[in-house]
Amino acid sequence: MNFNNYSPENYFDEYFLENNIPRKEASLLVKTINSLDEGDLKKRQEASEVSIRNMGITFKLNDNIDHERTIPFDIIPRVISGKEWDPVEKGLAQRIKAINLFIDDIYNDQEIIKDNLIPSEIIKSSKGYRSECEGLKPPNKVWAHVTGTDIIRNNDGTFYVLEDNLCVPSGVSYALINRQLMKRNFPEVFQRSNVRQIIDYPDKFVKTLNELSPVDKSYSTTAILTPGRYNSAYFEHAFLAQQMGAMLVEGQDLVYDGKYVCARTVKGLQRIDVIYRRIDDTFLDPDVFNPLSMLGCSGLIKAYKENKITIANAPGTGVADDKVIYSFIPKIIKYYLGEEPILKNVPTKLCWNNDDLEYTLDNLKELVVKPASECGGYGILIGPNSTSDEINKFSKLLKKNPRNYISQPTLKFSRVPVLINNNFEGRHVDLRPFILYSGSNCHVLPGGLTRVALKEGSLVVNSSQGGGTKDTWIADI
Amino acid sequence: MLGRVADNIFWLSRYIERVSNTARLIEASSYLNLDFKINHEEQWVPLIEISGNLNEFKNNYDCCSRDEVLHWLIYNENYQDSLRSCLIKARDLAASLREYLSVEIFQEINNLLSLVPKKHFNQVPSYHYIFEICEGVKRSNMLISGIMIKNMERGIGFNFWGIGEFLERSDNTSRLLNVNYFYLLPEVEYIGTSVEDLQWSAILQSIDAREAYYRRFSIIDAKNIIKMIINDESFPRSIYFCLISAKKCIFEITQNQLSSPYLKLNLLCEDLKNISSEKIIESGLHEFIDNLQIKINDINLDIFQTFCDPRHY
Numbered sequence: 001m002n003f004n005n006y007s008p009e010n011y012f013d014e015y016f017l018e019n020n021i022p023r024k025e026a027s028l029l030v031k032t033i034n035s036l037d038e039g040d041l042k043k044r045q046e047a048s049e050v051s052i053r054n055m056g057i058t059f060k061l062n063d064n065i066d067h068e069r070t071i072p073f074d075i076i077p078r079v080i081s082g083k084e085w086d087p088v089e090k091g092l093a094q095r096i097k098a099i100n101l102f103i104d105d106i107y108n109d110q111e112i113i114k115d116n117l118i119p120s121e122i123i124k125s126s127k128g129y130r131s132e133c134e135g136l137k138p139p140n141k142v143w144a145h146v147t148g149t150d151i152i153r154n155n156d157g158t159f160y161v162l163e164d165n166l167c168v169p170s171g172v173s174y175a176l177i178n179r180q181l182m183k184r185n186f187p188e189v190f191q192r193s194n195v196r197q198i199i200d201y202p203d204k205f206v207k208t209l210n211e212l213s214p215v216d217k218s219y220s221t222t223a224i225l226t227p228g229r230y231n232s233a234y235f236e237h238a239f240l241a242q243q244m245g246a247m248l249v250e251g252q253d254l255v256y257d258g259k260y261v262c263a264r265t266v267k268g269l270q271r272i273d274v275i276y277r278r279i280d281d282t283f284l285d286p287d288v289f290n291p292l293s294m295l296g297c298s299g300l301i302k303a304y305k306e307n308k309i310t311i312a313n314a315p316g317t318g319v320a321d322d323k324v325i326y327s328f329i330p331k332i333i334k335y336y337l338g339e340e341p342i343l344k345n346v347p348t349k350l351c352w353n354n355d356d357l358e359y360t361l362d363n364l365k366e367l368v369v370k371p372a373s374e375c376g377g378y379g380i381l382i383g384p385n386s387t388s389d390e391i392n393k394f395s396k397l398l399k400k401n402p403r404n405y406i407s408q409p410t411l412k413f414s415r416v417p418v419l420i421n422n423n424f425e426g427r428h429v430d431l432r433p434f435i436l437y438s439g440s441n442c443h444v445l446p447g448g449l450t451r452v453a454l455k456e457g458s459l460v461v462n463s464s465q466g467g468g469t470k471d472t473w474i475a476d477i
Numbered sequence: 478m479l480g481r482v483a484d485n486i487f488w489l490s491r492y493i494e495r496v497s498n499t500a501r502l503i504e505a506s507s508y509l510n511l512d513f514k515i516n517h518e519e520q521w522v523p524l525i526e527i528s529g530n531l532n533e534f535k536n537n538y539d540c541c542s543r544d545e546v547l548h549w550l551i552y553n554e555n556y557q558d559s560l561r562s563c564l565i566k567a568r569d570l571a572a573s574l575r576e577y578l579s580v581e582i583f584q585e586i587n588n589l590l591s592l593v594p595k596k597h598f599n600q601v602p603s604y605h606y607i608f609e610i611c612e613g614v615k616r617s618n619m620l621i622s623g624i625m626i627k628n629m630e631r632g633i634g635f636n637f638w639g640i641g642e643f644l645e646r647s648d649n650t651s652r653l654l655n656v657n658y659f660y661l662l663p664e665v666e667y668i669g670t671s672v673e674d675l676q677w678s679a680i681l682q683s684i685d686a687r688e689a690y691y692r693r694f695s696i697i698d699a700k701n702i703i704k705m706i707i708n709d710e711s712f713p714r715s716i717y718f719c720l721i722s723a724k725k726c727i728f729e730i731t732q733n734q735l736s737s738p739y740l741k742l743n744l745l746c747e748d749l750k751n752i753s754s755e756k757i758i759e760s761g762l763h764e765f766i767d768n769l770q771i772k773i774n775d776i777n778l779d780i781f782q783t784f785c786d787p788r789h790y
Contacts, residue, residue, distance in 0.1 A: 238575035
């Protein structure tokens with residue numbers, strides 16, 4: 001099995017240059033794969049799949065059937081050279097710092113609105129904006145302790161940020177497990193490629209949270225708040241709890257004793273100092289948000305306001321998940337840090353704006369149009385891959401609610417070889433690195449979760465719509 | 478440890494133990510019945526009666542032969558304590574204990590469930606497959622216990638697992654003693670060994686006590702068997718031994734503070750230690766067992782109320 005018949009075609013291929021010569025960072029891998037015995041690679045792939053099944057690493061599809069499936073994993077790793085990654089890392093750190101300053105500002109003094117950089121209506125109409133959070137001052141002014149920023153490479157290899165996920169970003173557990181699988185199934189190449197390690201991520205996460213705890217870090221208690229085992233990402237909640245030594249709690253396990261939020265343990269009430277919550281803002285506290293929520297704890301926000309507990313990520317952080325606000329991030333970076341953004345945004349048009357709306361409607365066939373606040377890849381129109389019927393329907397949606405949409409040129413994402421049956425074929429990928437921020441420290445996970453659009457020609461990478469994953473190597477070769 | 482998690486561990490341990498004991502009972506009965514040339518209904522019905530579900534059983538089937546009884550005990554999801562029902566509940570609990578249990582236990586429980594796929598009563602397998610199921614279940618149970626003992630740190634979780642396992646075992650073992658009570662002797666008496674003796678021997682076999690018993694007493698004698706099963710201090714499946722072990726686990730959890738379930742268990746152990754098998758037979762083995770089960774059940778409830786009940790706070 002070899003790459004002789006593999007072609008990058010017209011895309012930026014992360015393994016091969018246009019003339020089919022392997023890139024420097026991928027050449028060791030290509031050489032090794034080409035020299036493997038017939039069927040060897042397939043065996044390693046299958047061994048990985050068995051491990052995944054045995055570990056019970058599943059993801060629930062959000063349909064009505066109680067259906068768990070394993071996320072398809074592809075054994076060919078994605079490789080990025082350390083030299084190319086370093087500016088991305090700096091760019092991500094810069095971005096998260098600015099976003100945190102932005103969120104703190106709009107819930108407090110609102111200087112950026114007063115200086116007319118962003119209209120107040122855009123912020124107030126963001127689905128994640130919480131008026132209940134106005135005036136709040138979380139420890140170190142950190143609102144987004146952990147962020148998952150989605151990045152792609154265009155056909156000239158430039159990295160672009162596709163979106164920031166600040167509310168409850170998920171996927172790091174798959175990245176950590178994929179790394180484990182690669183060490184087990186491809187150890188020889190792994191070692192010689194000098195890959196940057198990610199194994200200390202849980203540890204770094206604990207340290208980040210401890211820095212912002214209301215009590216001394218040596219006895220701070222962290223809990224992970226999960227909606228429970230029927231949530232699609234439950235595996236990750238349990239995995240992280242285990243890796244971080246945190247208590248895995250559900251709303252029913254928590255109680256507010258008038259001063260602190262506590263967990264009901266066998267020996268009585270135990271105080272929780274930091275809560276890493278994997279539920280949406282609206283479910284956190286029935287006294288403040290949705291009164292029907294059974295997933296949260298009454299009194300949690302009261303304790304939070306009194307600085308008796310730290311909530312990561314802070315409620316209200318989801319305001320910056322909005323894709324309209326995304327388009328302002330370059331301006332936000334310049335405003336708060338006085339710096340040019342290191343990482344580029346994809347050029348974005350706001351349909352809220354009449355000229356942009358007109359342009360978008362006229363060019364639907366070439367554009368990607370996204371709703372401001374959906375996740376999972378739903379509600380997106382990918383112009384070049386759509387029928388005229390789909391385009392007509394979408395155009396009606398757009399006219400009905402223009403504030404809700406942004407449009408971007410269809411980028412030809414980079415591709416990486418994937419093992420399809422017994423051949424190598426190129427598939428589009430994106431990348432989700434995770435960024436930990438404590439105000440004084442910022443840690444960017446080297447690499448992150450590579451998501452693959454497994455369907456030929458598809459650009460949709462989300463696991464809920466059939467995407468798969470790969471391990472990501474930042475290689476200092 | 479969260480009260481909810483402790484409760485889940487307690488129940489998971491109980492279901493795993495329950496499943497193993499049901500398999501043992503089925504296996505021993507199956508071997509015994511192979512020695513009786515005629516397949517009497519009366520031979521199988523006691524297995525239902527010891528759990529007190531005879532009416533429920535009769536609502537599900539037209540008759541009580543081997544196939545119906547085995548289907549009920551192994552596959553029927555209408556019966557809450559069938560192997561399949563218990564394992565479905567166990568898998569559910571194990572899934573909610575992901576962050577706590579080692580992955581091998583999780584895998585083994587999935588494996589257990591795959592031993593008893595859904596089946597209709599006229600698809601009940603032959604003796605050969607039934608024996609394979611029982612052996613598989615026993616082996617899985619040993620493996621899970623072994624993983625717990627070798628890998629689990631001796632904290633609250635380990636001790637809740639222990640309480641569940643030991644209390645369940647003492648309850649299940651007591652039900653075994655009742656089999657003879659419900660067993661109607663067939664008209665033809667076996668020449669040589671009495672049917673009752675064979676029945677006792679089967680009970681000993683099902684709790685792996687047969688060899689241990691013969692090492693101590695050379696012939697089957699109801700008094701000695703009752704003594705061994707109820708208040709023996711060194712045989713690990715004796716009811717007394719299980720209750721003392723459960724008591725120790727509770728003590729570990731509360732760390733020397735005396736709790737209500739501990740005190741109740743202590744009392745029960747004292748009673749068992751001092752009673753003689755003659756006394757038990759005199760006042761009626763069946764009544765003795767019923768009383769014992771009521772006390773064990775009360776202790777189970779007390780454990781929930783003391784450690785796990787959310788209304789406590």
